Amino acid sequence: MTARPVRSEAVLVEANVAARDVALALRIEPGETVALLGPNGSGKSTLLGVIAGTLRDDSSRVAVGERALTGATTWVAPHERGIGLLAQDPLLFPHLSVLANVGFGPRSEGARRAAAAEAARTWLARVGCTDLAARKPAQLSGGQAQRVALARALAAEPAVLLLDEPLAALDVDTRPAMRQLLREVLRDRTAVIAIHDVLDALLLADRVVVLESGRVVEDGPTAEVLTRPRSAFAARVAGLNLLAGRWASGVLVGERSVAGRSHDGLVEGGEAVAAFRPSAVSVYRRAPDGSPRNAWPVTVDALEPQGDQVRVRAGDLSALVTPQAVAELDLAPGAPAVFVVKAAEVELYPR
Amino acid sequence: MSLRRLAAATVVALLGSGLAACSDPSVPAVDDSHPKRLTVYAASSLKPAFDQLGSTFEDAHPGTLVDFNYAGSSDLVAQIEQGAPADVFASADTKNMEKLGAAAVDPADFATNTLEIAVPPDNPAHVTRLDDLARPGVQLVTCAPQVPCGAAAALVEAGAKLDWKPVSEEQSVADVLGKVESGEADAGLVYVTDVKAAGDKVEGIEIPAAVNATNTYPIASLEGAKDADLAAAWVAYVTGPAGQRVLREYGFGRA
Amino acid sequence: MRAGEPALPRWAWLPAAGGAVLVLLPLAALVAEVPWRDFAGLVTSDSARVALGLSLRTAVASTVLCVLLGTPMALVLARSSFRGLPLLRAAVLLPLVLPPVVAGIALLATFGRRGLLGHVLEVAGVQVAFSTLAVVLAQTFVALPFLVTSLEGALRTAGRRYETVAASLGASPTRVLLRVTLPLVLPGLFSGAVLAFARALGEFGATITFAGSLQGVTRTLPLEIYLQREVDPDAAVALSVLLMAVAVVVIVVARRDRSGL
Numbered sequence: 013m014t015a016r017p018v019r020s021e022a023v024l025v026e027a028n029v030a031a032r033d034v035a036l037a038l039r040i041e042p043g044e045t046v047a048l049l050g051p052n053g054s055g056k057s058t059l060l061g062v063i064a065g066t067l068r069d070d071s072s073r074v075a076v077g078e079r080a081l082t083g084a085t086t087w088v089a090p091h092e093r094g095i096g097l098l099a100q101d102p103l104l105f106p107h108l109s110v111l112a113n114v115g116f117g118p119r120s121e122g123a124r125r126a127a128a129a130e131a132a133r134t135w136l137a138r139v140g141c142t143d144l145a146a147r148k149p150a151q152l153s154g155g156q157a158q159r160v161a162l163a164r165a166l167a168a169e170p171a172v173l174l175l176d177e178p179l180a181a182l183d184v185d186t187r188p189a190m191r192q193l194l195r196e197v198l199r200d201r202t203a204v205i206a207i208h209d210v211l212d213a214l215l216l217a218d219r220v221v222v223l224e225s226g227r228v229v230e231d232g233p234t235a236e237v238l239t240r241p242r243s244a245f246a247a248r249v250a251g252l253n254l255l256a257g258r259w260a261s262g263v264l265v266g267e268r269s270v271a272g273r274s275h276d277g278l279v280e281g282g283e284a285v286a287a288f289r290p291s292a293v294s295v296y297r298r299a300p301d302g303s304p305r306n307a308w309p310v311t312v313d314a315l316e317p318q319g320d321q322v323r324v325r326a327g328d329l330s331a332l333v334t335p336q337a338v339a340e341l342d343l344a345p346g347a348p349a350v351f352v353v354k355a356a357e358v359e360l361y362p363r
Numbered sequence: 364m365s366l367r368r369l370a371a372a373t374v375v376a377l378l379g380s381g382l383a384a385c386s387d388p389s390v391p392a393v394d395d396s397h398p399k400r401l402t403v404y405a406a407s408s409l410k411p412a413f414d415q416l417g418s419t420f421e422d423a424h425p426g427t428l429v430d431f432n433y434a435g436s437s438d439l440v441a442q443i444e445q446g447a448p449a450d451v452f453a454s455a456d457t458k459n460m461e462k463l464g465a466a467a468v469d470p471a472d473f474a475t476n477t478l479e480i481a482v483p484p485d486n487p488a489h490v491t492r493l494d495d496l497a498r499p500g501v502q503l504v505t506c507a508p509q510v511p512c513g514a515a516a517a518l519v520e521a522g523a524k525l526d527w528k529p530v531s532e533e534q535s536v537a538d539v540l541g542k543v544e545s546g547e548a549d550a551g552l553v554y555v556t557d558v559k560a561a562g563d564k565v566e567g568i569e570i571p572a573a574v575n576a577t578n579t580y581p582i583a584s585l586e587g588a589k590d591a592d593l594a595a596a597w598v599a600y601v602t603g604p605a606g607q608r609v610l611r612e613y614g615f616g617r618a
Numbered sequence: 619m620r621a622g623e624p625a626l627p628r629w630a631w632l633p634a635a636g637g638a639v640l641v642l643l644p645l646a647a648l649v650a651e652v653p654w655r656d657f658a659g660l661v662t663s664d665s666a667r668v669a670l671g672l673s674l675r676t677a678v679a680s681t682v683l684c685v686l687l688g689t690p691m692a693l694v695l696a697r698s699s700f701r702g703l704p705l706l707r708a709a710v711l712l713p714l715v716l717p718p719v720v721a722g723i724a725l726l727a728t729f730g731r732r733g734l735l736g737h738v739l740e741v742a743g744v745q746v747a748f749s750t751l752a753v754v755l756a757q758t759f760v761a762l763p764f765l766v767t768s769l770e771g772a773l774r775t776a777g778r779r780y781e782t783v784a785a786s787l788g789a790s791p792t793r794v795l796l797r798v799t800l801p802l803v804l805p806g807l808f809s810g811a812v813l814a815f816a817r818a819l820g821e822f823g824a825t826i827t828f829a830g831s832l833q834g835v836t837r838t839l840p841l842e843i844y845l846q847r848e849v850d851p852d853a854a855v856a857l858s859v860l861l862m863a864v865a866v867v868v869i870v871v872a873r874r875d876r877s878g879l
Contacts, residue, residue: 064782065785066782089785089791090782090785090786091784091786091787091789091790091791091794092788093786095786096786096787097783097786099779099783101779103779103783105780105784105797105798105801105802106802107801107802107804116784116787116789116797117787117788120784120788120789120793121788165786168786168787168788170786435848437849502747504830507845507848509845509846509848509849510845510849529832530747530748530830530832531748531829531830531831531832531836532830532831532832532833532837533826533830533831534826534831534841534845534848538826538831542830545726545730545732547726547730547731547747547748547830548748
């Protein structure tokens with residue numbers, strides 16, 4: 013594992029970029045992971061750019077811990093900020109081997125070749141890519157490349173890690189493993205992660221900040237923002253189903269019993285949460301054949317149009333279905349129905 | 364198919380515009396009073412003299428236009444051999460005239476040219492005589508021995524029993540003159556007529572006749588002349604008293 | 619026939635063939651003119667060998683100068699922004715459109731004895747005119763834009779994303795340049811250098827105007843060809859084909875090396 017303890021610093025940022033109509037202030041606590049949610053052009057990239065120093069704007073202020081990075085007379089260049097970047101594309105230097113890529117940060121900090129290689133191996137092991145050390149980036153799969161990119165960013169031992177859609181370019185098969193890896197490395201780090209997948213946000217972030225038109229429109233603990241969104245954007249993309257209970261014999265036991273994909277850290281008898289998207293819920297009038305593991309009889313409370321779909325609310329659960337399905341099933345408030353969710357669509361993680 | 368139609372349309376359009384231009388009443392028709400054209404190919408060094416002779420010849424022969432093509436003699440010979448429409452050829456040396464053989468009708472020598480030392484007006488290297496050209500530190504520029512002016516320079520060098528080391532052996536007299544005019548060179552060997560034509564941009568220093576090289580300029584009308592009589596008239600004009608007077612003015616010697 | 623690749627419209631072959639004929643026919647005609655029986659003798663004559671040697675030496679020196687000066691220029695043009703940058707870019711590219719003779723006159727006006735820097739150079743004991751240095755200067759002047767444009771294009775294509783990542787890893791601007799930017803654009807730098815070399819090898823007008831013409835000192839192969847044309851057209855043709863062959867070899871070898879990168 014890492015030789016040194018993780019440096020965790022608080023980040024204070026006031027981004028005022030008139031040209032992009034961005035004006036927002038944010039404080040990130042030491043060790044906290046903040047997810048930025050918001051539509052395209054809402055200011056996520058601008059905020060990350062201001063923190064990283066790739067965007068220079070004299071009226072913005074950034075401080076990491078006690079150290080002011082920008083100010084009326086201060087400008088700390090990007091390479092002296094100690095702020096790591098992980099983008100959607102791995103952007104591994106194509107002319108360097110995997111080992112040299114990961115060792116790039118330590119070398120830049122003045123480490124000798126052997127020491128840098130040693131650190132690089134440690135981090136490659138941390139992301140499970142030890143056997144890729146000698147390869148060139150062109151010989152890696154997308155998932156492998158992103159793991160190596162993460163190792164490279166971490167090897168530079170940044171005080172703050174900025175992640176811009178780190179999972180967006182990965183395919184469905186490699187995404188869970190990378191998500192899990194990020195969950196582990198972000199646990200005790202100060203990090204800001206721009207993300208569009210709310211489930212990723214739920215699993216990775218302590219806090220969610222929703223941006224719209226360059227302003228903060230919502231800011232709160234992840235579960236709260238995602239289950240009871242107040243802003244228009246969050247309501248559209250979030251509205252997750254969250255079920256609380258205890259972890260027992262491989263299922264979540266609470267008001268309802270929920271089977272799903274379990275994440276690391278679940279303890280027998282410990283508190284746990286199940287999360288799934290409304291769109292993953294299938295609605296039936298009667299329980300379907302084959303007795304699926306997650307089938308819950310409910311009573312429909314309300315039908316709310318959402319885009320070209322209809323949100324079916326039943327107690328603390330909701331489902332997204334097509335208007336045709338509503339008509340075929342003859343759904344109406346007060347009608348009985350059965351909500352069915354495949355176990356593969358449910359994420360179970362410790363509380 | 365459509366491509367062919369496009370091509371046809373283009374041709375028609377081009378023809379149309381040409382015809383329109385021809386029938387445009389504002390464009391004067393070809394002047395019938397100037398039907399005779401004479402094309403003279405002449406060595407570059409003859410340009411100032413021949414330009415003047417050309418206009419006086421036109422005055423003396425109303426209804427005649429003289430066109431000149433000036434270039435190095437060997438270039439002109441090559442062009443004539445390739446079928447260029449020349450009526451008269453005036454060469455800077457006999458060697459190039461001989462290359463034309465029977466195509467040149469009765470060549471006659473009409474002028475000579477000798478070398479002179481050209482120096483910048485302020486004469487930075489204080490060159491006063493031929494011996495100075497061999498002095499170390501004097502930046503001398505000559506023509507390459509492969510071209511006529513360079514061959515002439517080599518004759519002078521040998522005749523004066525000197526051994527000079529030019530810093531550059533140029534392609535043509537104009538190149539040598541350019542280097543002297545710009546002050547890059549302290550001295551250059553060019554023809555008397557070039558020094559004269561350069562006006563006050565260079566100073567000329569005479570070379571003793573005993574060691575100087577003389578180029579003889581022959582002129583001839585050509586076999587394929589459009590108007591043999593007119594071509595002969597030009598040759599006669601240049602070799603005659605009026606032509607010789609003008610050539611003297613420009614520094615050429617008597618043949 | 620490979621599936622899935624959109625076909626080139628058939629009519630495009632016609633102008634393409636026209637262009638190929640325009641370029642290849644004169645070259646073929648030149649080769650046809652070569653007196654092959656005397657070829658070996660003509661291209662191995664003393665003056666030819668000296669001229670070729672001088673050409674190769676000066677073109678290599680010019681290419682090195684182009685790389686040393688042109689790389690930072692391309693970086694400034696591609697990676698910075700300030701008032702007057704578009705104007706500067708246009709000025710840098712000017713030698714591409716300038717007649718070489720004009721380039722020669724401009725160089726004379728700068729480095730000549732009575733030029734802008736002439737006095738300074740004379741005091742420093744440097745004589746540029748009529749020296750091999752003048753040949754290298756002339757070649758560099760006309761070849762530099764080839765390297766700069768080709769490298770600037772490569773830099774723009776490569777973008778700044780890798781550089782941003784490198785900086786976030788703590789790399790100083792110098793380290794980013796040497797370890798990331800330049801390795802990434804190496805193919806562009808290489809092809810730019812090959813173009814510059816080819817241009818330097820063929821340089822004529824600026825050289826004859828600025829440097830003069832003296833065997834072994836300033837008379838490069840193109841100047842030798844021009845001179846031989848006066849006395850021995852066969853030799854001129856043979857030397858032209860020799861120059862062409864050298865250029866073709868350089869370009870082919872460079873391409874092969876590049877694909878092997």
